[in-house]
Amino acid sequence: MSTLGIISTNKARCRDCYRCVRICPVKAIRISEGQAQVDPTRCLACGTCVRECPQKAKQVRSDLARVQGMIADDGTVIASIAPSYVAAFPDYGGGLFAALLKKLGFTMVTETAVGAEMVARETARLVDEEPHAHVASACPALVDMIVKYHASAVGNIAPVVSPMVAHARYLKGRYGEEARVVFIGPCPAKKAEAELPDVAGAVDAVLTFEELRTWVDSSQVRKDQLRSADIDDILASLARLFPLEGGLAEAASMGPDLLRQDFVAISGSVEVEEMLENLKNGSTVRLFEALFCPGGCINGACFGDGKDVFRRRNYVLQHQKRAARPTDEADYAAAMEQTDLRRAVSENPIDRPQISEDEIRAVLARTGKTEPEDELNCGACGYHSCRDNAIAVLTGMAEHNMCIPWMRKVAERKTDQIIDNSPNGIVIVDSSLRIVDFNTAFAGLFSCGPGIVGKPLSTLMDPGDFEKVLARSVDRIVNKDVSFPAYHVSASMNVYRLEDEEMVVGILANVNKGTGGLSRLDHIRQETLSHAEEVIQKQMLMAQEIASILGETTSETRVLLRKLTELMKESEENGHGSTQ
Template structure:
C-alpha cells in the first residue's frame, strides 16, 4: 500500500521542525530535504501537522475505500468518538451519520461500544494486579514506539486489542464474516496498525482520517443540507464515547483515579508520553499502570482538521456523550455487553528493536571538534537543528541521521568563511579588472603608436626612389612601396588600387626574380647587388633577412633610369676608389710611393664625370 508518511522534496525548506518533533529519529536530512525512514516511523503524524510548508503528508486511502464501496459486499463504517469534536460545524450528530451513509456505507456504527467492552478487560488487569504494571495499548503510536524503541517494555504492553479492532470483531460477529470494514479516525498510525490484524476476525479493510472523510463529502457534494437525520447502527455505546479525551477509557467502567488512591498514571502529549515511558522503565518509584495518548487526546490527532481548539473539541465530545447517555437504552446496552463479553480481545506483540548504536563519548567529542564546538561554551544547544543539545546532534550524526549543515552555528561560520572568501575573490577580481583596464588602455596606446609608426614607415618607404618590398615565408607581400608598384607596370598598379601596397599578393605572380627571395628565406644569407633583366630594364636587386626564414625584404632599383644610372656610376666609382686605394696602399707600402696622386686622379675623373653629366643636362 505504500509508505505511510511521505515527504515532498520540492516543498521542504529545511526548517527541521519535523526532526524536532519526531520521537523515533525517523527523519533523516539528505539530498537537501527531510526524508522519512519508514522502518523507524511510528506513524504519529506529528511531523505532518507541524510542517508549515505542507511538505509532509500521509498515505491517502480514499481511492481504496471508494473501490470497497463499489463492490457487492456490504461495507461498514466504524466512527471514532472523536468525530463529534471534528464536525463541530454540523448541528446534529444524526446529520453526519446520514452524510456518512450517503457516501455509500451500508452500516454506520460508533466505536464507543467497543471502548465499553475493552474497558472491562482493563478493569480486570487493574483489579487482579499480580505485581506487573501494564501500559494501555489503545493508542497505535504508543505501541509502535515501544516495539521499536523500548523493546524491553513489550511484555508490559496490555495484551488487549485497540477499540476499533474490538468493534470490527463485534460487527463481523453480528453481521457477517464477509463484511468489509472501514475505520474513520483521527489517527494516522491506525492505517498501518490495521494491517497486523488483517488475517483475524477483527480485520479492517480501510482506514480514513476525518480529513479524508471531509474530502469525500466535498467530492460527492454531500452537506448536512442534502441529507435527513439518521442514527448509528447498533450496538451502541455509553461512556465509551469519552475515549478521545484523557481518563475516557477508565471512565467507561467508572474507575476514578484520585491522587491518593489511584494506581494508574494517565497522561497525554509527546513530551509527557516520552518522559513517562522513561521513568516507567527506570524509576521503581512509579509503581503505576500507564494510560497514554501520544497526541493530546484523539481530539488533537493528525487526522483531525487543523486549527481546531482542544478544549472546544473536548467540550463537544462531553456534550455529545451526555446527550447520547440520555437516549440510549441501558437495558439493551447490558444485553449487548453480555453478548460480546466472551469475544477474544487479546493480542500479541512483536519486538522490532530499531534502536541505533550509541557512540562513545570520544566519538562524540571528535564530531563536536570537527564542528568547531570542542569548547563547552560553543555547545549552545539552540535546538535549531531539531535536537535539544549539541551532543545529541553529534550522536545523531554518528548514527547517520544528520549532516553538519543542519547545525545553525556551523552553517553560519561556514557562511562567514565563504563570504570572506568571496570578498577576497571580489577584491582580487577588482584589482584584476583595474589592471585589465590599464592594460587595455596601454594596448590601445601602443596600437595607436604602432599604427602611427606603420603610417610613418609607409610614408618613408614611398619617399624612396628605389622599390621596396617585404614578403613572408610563403612569398606573400607584407608591404610594398609605391615605387615598387610603378616599377612593375600597369598590371601591378591596377592591383594596388584594389589592394593598397599589394598586401597579400603573391610575389611569384608579380616578378620573375622571386627565386632570389626564396633563396634568402631558405638560406638566411643576404643577396646584395644582383642585376636581373626585367622586361626592357635591368633591375639591381638586394634581398636581406628581416626575420630568419620567415620575413625578408628587397630593395629593387631600375638601372635604366637616369637618376639610378648616375647613382650607380658614382657608387661604382667609389667602389673602384676604395678597391684601388687598398691596392695602391699595398703597392705604396712595397714601392714607397705615395697613393695621393692616384686618389687625386680618380677624384678628378669623378668630378669630370659629374660636370659632364651636368653640362649635358642628364
C-alpha cells in the same frame, strides 16, 4: 508496526527548515542531500510532523480510492466511526452524520466507542487481576514507541487490543467475516495498526477525517438534502469520552480510590517519556492511560477542522451527555463474550549500531567543536544536543551541514575571503561615516592599516558621496570616476547602503595607481602646471627678445588660460559619473 509509505514528504514543498526533525518525538526524519525523508522503520505514524510542518510538506497515505472501490463492489461495508467525529463534523449533528455516510454508500454506520467500552472493561479486569503497573494499549503510536524504543517497558503494555480492533472483531463476528469494516478517525497511526500481523483482517481500511472531508467535498451530497438517520447496532455511552484524557477510566467505571491513587491519565510525547522513566525506576501507578497526541485523540494529526482542542473537548462531552439510553449490560456482555479482546505484544527494537566516542568526536570536530564549550546545544539542527546530531550523522540520519551556527561561520569566512582577495578596494562606514572595515586592496591604495578603523572616512577621502547615500538623497552611486591625487589613485566608485543596517559600502573598481592612471581632470591639472613653468622659463631666458617672444608666449598664455578655465568649470560641476 510497519509504517511503510503511510507518512511521506512532498519534496516540492520541503524547504529544509528542519522543523520536522525538531518536533519528531523519535527523530525518524532522515536528512539526505538537504531533503527531509521519513524513515518508515523508525516512524510511529503519529502524524506530529504532518500537523506541525509549516509548508504542509508531510502527507498521509490516502486509502480513499480503496474504500470507494469496496463500496462499488456492492458488499456489506460498515463504517466504524471514532467518537471524536462529533468534534470533527459539528455541522452534521442530529443524525446527519450517519445519514451522510449512508449517502456515500456505507451499508451500516456504527460507533467505535462500543469497542472502547469493551476495552475499558477488559483493562479494568486486567488491572484487578495483575497488580503491577500497566500501560493502556488504546493508542497505537504509544504502543509502537515502546515496542521500538523502550523494550524494557513492553511487559507493562496491557495485552488488550485497541477499541478499533475490538469493535471490528465484534462487527465481523456478528455480521460475518465477509463484511468489510472501515474505521474513520483522526489518527494516521491507525492505518499502520490495521496492518499488524496479529490483528490483520479485522479492519479492512482506515480513513482519516481529512480523507472523509475530501470525499464529502468532491461528492454530490448536499447537507440540506439529508434526512436524519440512526447509528446502527449497539449505542455507546460513557466510552464516547475515550478521545479525552481519563476517558478509559470513566468508561470502565473505575472507583475513586484507583483514580486518586493508582491511576494516571497523560497525553503528549513529553509526558509519555516521563511515564517511561517512571516505569524504569519502579512505578507505584497501577494504570497509565496514555495518549500520544497532546490533549488526546481530539488533537489527532488528521482532525483537520481548524478548531482548538477546548472546543473539540466540549463537543465530545456534550455528545456523551446526549446518549440516547444507558448502556444495555446484556448487549455488552454478549458482545464481549463473542469477541477476542486480547493480543500479544512483543518488542521489535530498531537497529542501533555501536558508535565509539572517537567517532563522535571526529564528527564534532568537522563542525569546529573540539572542546566541550564549543558544543552550543542550540537545537537549530533539530536535535537536542550537538552529540545527538553527531550520532545521527554517523547513523545516516543527519548531515553535518545541518549545524546552523557552524554553517554561518563558514559562510562568513568565505565572504571574508572573497572580499579580502578582491582586487577592488572595499570600505564600510557606519552612520557617523567612521570606518568599520576595509579589505587588503583598499589598505594598499591608501597606505593604511588596522589603526584606521574607527577613524572618519574624511581622513582618507571626501565622504560626500557616502553622505548622500546614507541620507537617502540618492539610492546609490554607480560607476563614478574619482581620483585621489594625494595617493596617485583613480578609479570607478560604487557606493550603496547595506539594507536593514545603518552602514554604507564603497567599492573602488578599475583602479589605476600612479601618474599613468590619473583621470582626465588630473592630466589637465598636471599638463597645465607643467606648461606654465615652461612659459615662465621662456619669458626669463628670452627677455632680450621680448618683442618677438612676447607674441609667441602670449599665444601660449591664452591656451593656458583656456585650460585653466576648463579646469574651473569641471571643478564646479557635481562630479562626473551617475547617481541612482
